[in-house]
Amino acid sequence: xxxxxxxxxxxxxxxxxxxxxxxxxxxxxxxxxxxxxxxxxxxxxxxxxxxxxxxxxxxxxxxxxxxxxxxxxxxxxxxxxxxxxxxxxxxxxxxxxxxxxxxxxxxxxxxxxxxxxxxxxxxxxxxxxxxxxxxxxxxxxxxxxxxxxxxxxxxxxxxxxxxxxxxxxxxxxxxxxxxxxxxxxxxxxxxxxxxxxxxxxxxxxxxxxxxxxxxxxxxxxxxxxxxxxxxxxxxxxxxxxxxxxxxxxxxxxxxxxxxxxxxxxxxxxxxxxxxxxxxxxxxxxxxxxxxxxxxxxxxxxxxxxxxxxxxxxxxxxxxxxxxxxxxxxxxxxxxxxxxxxxxxxxxxxxxxxxxxxxxxxxxxxxxxxxxxxxxxxxxxxxxxxxxxxxxxxxxxxxxxxxxxxxxxxxxxxxxxxxxxxxxxxxxxxxxxxxxxxxx
Ligand code: AMP
Numbered sequence: 001x002x003x004x005x006x007x008x009x010x011x012x013x014x015x016x017x018x019x020x021x022x023x024x025x026x027x028x029x030x031x032x033x034x035x036x037x038x039x040x041x042x043x044x045x046x047x048x049x050x051x052x053x054x055x056x057x058x059x060x061x062x063x064x065x066x067x068x069x070x071x072x073x074x075x076x077x078x079x080x081x082x083x084x085x086x087x088x089x090x091x092x093x094x095x096x097x098x099x100x101x102x103x104x105x106x107x108x109x110x111x112x113x114x115x116x117x118x119x120x121x122x123x124x125x126x127x128x129x130x131x132x133x134x135x136x137x138x139x140x141x142x143x144x145x146x147x148x149x150x151x152x153x154x155x156x157x158x159x160x161x162x163x164x165x166x167x168x169x170x171x172x173x174x175x176x177x178x179x180x181x182x183x184x185x186x187x188x189x190x191x192x193x194x195x196x197x198x199x200x201x202x203x204x205x206x207x208x209x210x211x212x213x214x215x216x217x218x219x220x221x222x223x224x225x226x227x228x229x230x231x232x233x234x235x236x237x238x239x240x241x242x243x244x245x246x247x248x249x250x251x252x253x254x255x256x257x258x259x260x261x262x263x264x265x266x267x268x269x270x271x272x273x274x275x276x277x278x279x280x281x282x283x284x285x286x287x288x289x290x291x292x293x294x295x296x297x298x299x300x301x302x303x304x305x306x307x308x309x310x311x312x313x314x315x316x317x318x319x320x321x322x323x324x325x326x327x328x329x330x331x332x333x334x335x336x337x338x339x340x341x342x343x344x345x346x347x348x349x350x351x352x353x354x355x356x357x358x359x360x361x362x363x364x365x366x367x368x369x370x371x372x373x374x375x376x377x378x379x380x381x382x383x384x385x386x387x388x389x390x391x392x393x394x395x396x397x398x399x400x401x402x403x404x405x406x407x408x409x410x411x412x413x414x415x416x417x418x419x420x421x422x423x424x425x426x427x428x429x430x431x432x433x434x435x436x437x438x439x
């Protein structure tokens with residue numbers, strides 16, 4: 001089968017690599033792709049957010065499957081157009097992708113489906129925001145209600161900062177969602193859905209802040225690892241039962257079947273699992289280590305989901321190794337990433353056993369050199385028999401790669417490798433909080 005992957009980033013490069021390894025897949029194409037994808041497959045200079053352009057390319061290639069990577073094409077209705085044109089498409093409709101595009105919509109679906117999440121209030125004025133902040137108390141969680149690539153959320157002990165973020169969102173014409181703070185480690189679980197049936201991938205944890213020790217501003221994600229040895233037993237089954245299936249059923253009931261990746265961003269709190277957010281696509285950078293472990297052919301799995309035949313799909317098989325992905329970002333990321341710095345050492349890193357280098361913001365210069373072309377530039381994934389060894393492998397790859405101003409975190413998966421991830425004792429209601437569902 002011929003597969004067309006839509007998107008420009010590291011997640012799409014990981015998808016391309018896994019699709020190339022699938023014996024059912026004869027050809028992979030990417031649009032627009034990046035320098036790394038261009039080295040592996042034909043790429044096409046098409047605007048990923050333009051539904052007509054993507055449909056035209058799918059026709060030209062006679063694609064058997066179109067896979068959408070990022071959220072922006074989903075919100076632009078690219079899936080709808082490709083589906084209407086008669087292609088198999090892996091990616092939710094614009095209406096279903098509201099689960100990610102609007103936090104208020106996601107909260108409404110969760111309330112209806114009885115999915116455990118943080119208590120929240122929507123605010124449209126400074127007065128409402130102040131009331132909600134005082135109702136929940138510190139630490140304050142203030143979220144821009146819209147697509148913000150993970151950067152529209154402020155978590156702070158400082159009421160003035162929290163209110164200032166809310167006011168900035170109002171000034172930009174938006175609304176905000178203010179939430180109770182969820183303590184406990186975060187988990188990303190990707191659930192592949194065909195609209196009715198669902199299959200979980202291996203749970204992962206990502207690192208959103210730019211600096212070691214979770215300091216500095218939020219980014220799109222600076223690294224990730226999988227699987228998570230510290231999870232309570234039965235965790236994934238519980239998420240499927242209490243979160244994924246109720247959400248998928250609620251979406252179907254509303255006439256907006258969810259076909260694609262239901263990315264469950266979760267917190268493991270003392271009162272059990274809580275949804276922090278949903279996304280409507282694979283997460284970046286978790287996809288890079290997660291797919292490095294997946295042995296099941298990816299193309300056949302995504303095609304089964306696109307056709308609504310996931311109940312017939314083969315059971316997923318995983319490599320026993322642990323995978324750690326470290327993102328290398330350009331100078332000045334996340335503020336105003338510098339472009340055009342010449343990258344060296346990628347081939348040296350890839351020459352190492354069990355190291356994979358996936359490109360995100362890279363381009364080829366006029367002189368044929370690989371240069372930085374975005375904020376997150378590369379993800380270096382290492383496999384190992386445990387976290388200590390997978391970290392060692394990943395960082396061996398990282399130190400071989402360099403460019404002016406390259407930034408990366410030294411502590412990806414370090415706490416987990418040292419057994420320092422603290423999971424609150426389960427079944428302990430926090431003092432003064434409502435037990436059970438918290439919608
Ligand atoms: P979101 O865009 O909703 O995923 O939020 C981005 C990040 O903010 C999350 O990954 C968390 O680290 C943090 N966050 C969001 N909501 C909460 C919450 N209710 N309690 C604690 N941290 C949160």
